[in-house]
Amino acid sequence: MKRRGLVLMAALPLLTAGCGMFSGPSQVTATTEQAAAVAPAEAAKPAAAANEAAPAKPQAFAPGSFENPQVCAGCHRDIHDAWSKSMHAYAWENKWYQADFQLAHQETQGATDMLCGPCHAPIAARTGLLPPADGSKFDAVSRRGISCDFCHTVTGVAQVFNMGHISEPGKVKRGPRGDGQSLYHEVAYSDIHTKAEFCGSCHMVVHPANGVHIIDTYEDWKNNDYGKQGITCQNCHMTPTPGVAPTPGRSAGMGKLRDSIAFHGFVGGSSYIQDELGHKEQAERSREMLRAAAQLKVAEKVDAEGNLELTVDVHNVGAGHKIPTGTTYIRKMWLQVEVMDSAGKLVYASGQVDGKNHVDPNATFFRLLFLDKDGQLTGKSWRAQGIGYDRRIPAKGKDTEVYRIKLPAKGDYTVNTRLMYRSFSQATLDEIHQRTGEPVPPVVSVEMAKAQTAVRF
Secondary structure, three states, X not given: OEOEOOOOOOOOOOOOOOOOOOOOOOOEOOOHHHHHHXXXXXXXXXXXXXXXXXXXXXXXXXXXXXXXXXXXXOOOHHHHHHHHOOOOXXXXXXXXXXXXXXXXXXXXXXXXXXXXXXXXOHHHHHOOOOOXXXXXXXXXXXXXXXXXXXXXXXXXXXXOOOOEEEEOOOOEEEEOOOOOOOOOOEEEEOHXXXXXXXXXXXXXEEOOOOOOEEEOXXXXXXXXXXXXXXXXXXXXXXXXXXXOOOOOEEOOOOOOEEOOOOOOOOOOOOHHHHXXXXXXXXXXXXXXXXXXXXXXXXXXXXXXXXXXXXXXXXXXXXXXXXXXXXXXXXXXXXXXXXXXXXXXXXEEEEOOEOXXXXXXXXXXXXXXXXXOOOOOEEOOHHHOOEEEEEEOEOOOOEEEEEEEEEOOOOOEEEEEEEEEEEOOOHHHHHHHHHHHOOOOOOOOOEEEEEEEEEEEO
């Protein structure tokens, strides 16, 4: 288990690219395992962190400077169709995101508006339509989230955190090839579109006052084997299947036939939202990616008194970063263990889901939570003053949990172990419903991996 230190409180709060989705109440009661992770073990580096998070000079353009993605659909129909079902397309108009974006705005008197808003509504942020936080000044293009013309008019990255893209909207559209032709716009090769830094500019979020790394996906990738080998975000998340796979086709209706076209669905782990949006194919792709990320291996031994020692190894075999990653403080990944006797009777359980769709609080969780100013665990990113609990599984790494279970009688037993995942905790959704009054469908668990073994006492 990783231990990270408490970063001393600074004045300005931060809402992340996940925009403050949180796991239940603002103060989270720690389990025994979680409490063990809350320790001022390693001092942070406030001076370096403050320098790292120094904001780039904001760019400003006139409203209307960026194209509506519907214009792009005229020639790039297939790419537009994939993008339109992506989480990028719903980065702003997303009720799960909006609920806590507005709460953070209220709690911080607007201090968070331009800390997370630029990643979720980059065109509004660049054209002066954000703030206000309610989006009342947004034009139609701004509401389309992270859309075609924002990404394809980026010329560089000034800082690889907190949305440091450099934009040059206009007739030149940039991408990783540059050899296409268009009657509508100019085409230019862009090296930055081939690099993880392009993605890292939003998928790395640093508290600008105290340096807490609230989303560390880019930094994590950069320092692991995938980053060192040059396997980029685009390699895995811009193919429609787990891993790197060729996707032959044309970028435009009259374009060149290519060996592989980048998939603009940007597959991640958000199967729950994709299902609720009605994007069933995209949701299944998300589940495929989750299932490809991990493997379970179990070992067992039983002593003469019937004490079962079950060792569960969780291996990160398919993700180029820790699992989970991104807004890990709103997500849940945990172990579910069941022991059944020969008659099928359950004699031990851990990590079960109760009648209100809440996960056993004493389960083994793999996730990250913050410390607030009172030293309490919280999933509210804008209240983060340090890291309180960090148990995630590194790329190509593993984590081990040992269960000690007393078997009730002599006989044969079956042990089922599952690694489960949720995009949100149910407590998050319950709280959104209580606060907004809007119906929120219950979160659905995804089985990422499983293992079974038989024991005899």
